[in-house]
Amino acid sequence: xxxxxxxxxxxxxxxxxxxxxxxxxxxxxxxxxxxxxxxxxxxxxxxxxxxxxxxxxxxxxxxxxxxxxxxxxxxxxxxxxxxxxxxxxxxxxxxxxx
Numbered sequence: 001x002x003x004x005x006x007x008x009x010x011x012x013x014x015x016x017x018x019x020x021x022x023x024x025x026x027x028x029x030x031x032x033x034x035x036x037x038x039x040x041x042x043x044x045x046x047x048x049x050x051x052x053x054x055x056x057x058x059x060x061x062x063x064x065x066x067x068x069x070x071x072x073x074x075x076x077x078x079x080x081x082x083x084x085x086x087x088x089x090x091x092x093x094x095x096x097x098x
Contacts, residue, residue: 021065028057 035050079085 017065017067021061024057024061024064028054028061031057 031050031054035047035054039050040047079088
């Protein structure tokens with residue numbers, strides 16, 4: 001069964017993270033455009049202040065996009081795919097090599 005209604009949890013989690021990231025980056029771009037397209041006509045210091053705020057947003061967006069939520073599966077939790085879990089356990093040295 002595949003389709004829009006059968007999204008897996010990781011797909012939903014990453015979609016939520018992407019959405020937050022792109023909203024923040026959209027705000028960043030809007031601040032730059034408004035600062036130098038509109039606000040500078042009335043106040044250059046206000047335009048510079050807007051750019052300083054916009055400059056801080058990309059690193060924050062990266063942190064927000066990569067932050068693990070309280071319900072997010074951590075990297076070493078079992079995925080549910082026995083073959084994949086066995087492979088990762090072997091790589092991590094948790095099980096003996098075959």
